[in-house]
Amino acid sequence: MHSAPDPEPKPLDHLAERGAEGDPALILRGETLNHNELKQRVARLAAWLASEVPEKGARVATWAAKGELTCLMPLAAARAGLVHVPINPLLKHAQVAHILSDSGAVMLIGTKARLASLEEGNVPAICTVLEESAALAAAEALAGELPPSNADTDDLAAILYTSGSTGKPKGVMLSHANLWLGAVSVAYYLGMAADDVTLAVLPLSFDYGQNQLLSSWYAGGCAVPLDYLFPRDVMKACAKHGVTTLAAVPPLWVQLTELEWSDDAIRAMRRLTNSGGALTTDLVHDLRSIFPAANLFPMYGLTEAFRSTFLDPELVDSHPTSMGKAIPFAEILVIDDDGDVAAPGEEGELVHCGPLVAQGYWQDAERTAERFKPAPAMSEYGGIAVWSGDRVTRDDEGLLYFVGRRDAMIKSAGNRISPQEVEEAALATGLVAEAVALGIKDDRLGQAVHLIVRASGEGEDPQAALPKILAKELPNFMNPQVIHWREAMPLNPNGKIDRNALTQELSQ
Template sequence: MTDDLTKRSQPLDHLALRGDRDAPALLFKAMTITHGEMDRRVGRLAAILVGMGMQPGDRVATWLGKSWLACMMPLAAVRAGLVHVPVNPVLKRAQLAHILSDSGSRILITNAARGASLVEGDIPDGCAIADDTQLAAQAEADGQELSPSSRDPEELAAILYTSGSTGRPKGVMLSSRNMWLGAESVAAYLGLTTDDRVLGVLPLSFDYGQNQLLSSWYAGASVAPLDYLMPGEVVRAADRFAITTLAGVPPLWVQLIEIDWPLEVTQRMRRLTNSGGALTRHLVQRLGAIFPTTRIFAMYGLTEAFRSTYLDPALINERPDSVGKAIPHAEILIVRADGSPTDPDEPGELVHCGPLVAQGYWQDAERTALRFKPAPPHSHFGGIAVWSGDKARVDADGFITFVGRDDEMIKSSGNRISPTELEEAVQSTGLAAEAVALGIPDPALGHAIAIVVRPSASGGPDPETFEAALRARLRADLPNFMQPRHIIVRTDMPRNPNGKLDRVAIAAEANSALEAAA
């Protein structure tokens, strides 16, 4: 089965060839780029990158908003034989510096304002900065174009950085095959067609956001990329571009259900898709009331295997707590600790098998070995599988329900946030001697971030002054989605018999304190 899918895979840049060359591929405020023009620009961008001295396998990073160049880089990098490293534009200098250094990127493509914000030490030796406006102007002009590549779909095509439960963000390695089959799978089960128009509101560094581009182009459809500040902009863009498909995460839906949607916009909407957190029953009901003729897809995924399950929209009201069944090209097993299959409704670990499984973590054999392990013996695909660490159960009809996470990952506004990275940031200020980061259940965000902290000697004796100073430093050092809602100041921290911080006790005390203060 895997061999047949491998033969179907193509180099990722061939997605630029699938649509009608005169049909729209990208829709911007005052610009429409056809599939044919996209192919030409991908070819020119690839030629420019090769002309800059890039060698096969080199990494090229982008730190950009949703420009046409940012949208096409996943294809242009493959055509040039390079590996694309997209960096979320909301990340700050410290996170960017880590990703550039860890990936060994040779070029960072960004805009002038972002480039000017960088200081010595942010850009590692051997990495040059390229201005996106200049590159875009070159690619828009007539010039050399690289032809569609004949590269092995198994070659590394992208590294997507995602936070782990411990340590700094780690790079998930994706091949053309991973992304091609992911695009094919999603286009199939969503039923995307050439006349669909997809509104791209999710970050392109997010596998969910990137796949909106790739699955749409696989189907020959078009995408309207949108960077927005206020949720009302999403509604206006959906109207302006006659959008038929909208993807989001739960915090966005919480905002969008509070807005008045024009009837002609909701009637045009064919599908809504959700991942990055579960849809609540309230959200399902409100979305159904606003979009009565729209299909709502509840989905579950993880960057290491892209997407795992989806729920048939016809069952969204009957089974609102389920994440459904495996998507095409995926095999999802729920197993006990010994790898044997669980009984119906028995919780176990969710294991993802098949060709969507990534190639591991970039230059991190230790963490790769912990997550990427041989598939359970009863797997049809076999090979290496992703052992998610997530608890789930499957019922007698094969429907999967997510139970919880084994790790301490904080998921807020659709972002997976490492507690260790937060704690390191707090302690690096010099104001805190010890810190523990927690995810507090929140109906809008999924988790609100709480920091339990013991001030250092330099933190000062006044808790209010300390909190204000710490928040000011964190605002400068961390992106908005990593900012804590709660800071709980303690003069001592509970410890276990081994002398380590007792995270269970700290979390219990923090929850009690916040409930009492509410």
């Protein structure tokens, strides 16, 4: 990294034009695409999308495992002037129905089994449903190619749905500039190059996961999408493809450090990146032992601003609990309760300013106003900033440290989970009269979902029936690890359920 990163954004689909034509760009299960073939496939899929959905700015959703469709859609939809809505393949029909309805998607492309799980009323009348294989075949049959777009970089390119502390998932609106500059920033501070191979194990519906592709292609490198069943699958893929870049969340790192890594899986590794939760000192030590030649990059981010900070690998050993400093194109301020910049060591709210800040929540002015507010007066960028709700401190060296979250979000295995969404699913069964979902500290998951319920008196055996229904209605990562049945809930002086008392009790 010698020169500063280019701050001028381009339309997102131009990422397909960056690599040398004969170099590998995307390693799929059955074939490897070089950068020329990547460019052609994006142009072809974009042409088909534009013919099927001529309305600019219309939303098109994908619900599929990692493959050609889900990897190409971020660029192809952008080139066609459409807005991509990637749906986490782990979600189930109720969550998918909400995303389709809320986004106003006019097309859903998914795998056969997932589409078959949808129930009557899940798909809005305006939404056309296509199987993944049929869509790719139709794009190939059309045989047309759409040239690179000249889209305004402030145009909407994607809506990524993320859970809030209350209510259903909300869609974060990301522009071409947001996604392009995110790719530039990460490729720059990671020092990525054209000979890098990134193993993309994280869901492509997350900003961290999608950036595995985008930053790799910005650098002219290669991405290997992988849906793994077991941690050993990750290790085998690293050996098979000579992986140089591996991104994960702490629970996966824990599992990976329990393996006996082969030399051929370690040999090419240049960098490890972590987000979605803090690394422990022991985990840092274990990763250092397994990958002695690889740089370790702890990072902090939030979908509303993509990524905020990273810790220089040279400081990991001496400052293992630090979040680091701002990434390129991000300005990070620590603001105290009086609205001033917090002094070193003083706790304040992390406020993210700059061009990585998203455009707000899709069709949700109220929640947008709560999180996206004018930048503090001392901001160099000004404009709208993301007020994260996370409490942090900054030391005398400028390094940031996480203190805690202001909201009640549960963060389990790298997933942000809305307690209310779990509670509403339990109440909807009719088996319980009251429900409280909490995140309780867990060594492997970061936080485990605990559900405390009071039976409604309905049903013959609610304790046996509730877990089965929740397993059907909620994605696996949202399902409670433990369900606690109570005769009565503790109440606070206002007559509301005392969540703090329950948290203290279960944390002992």
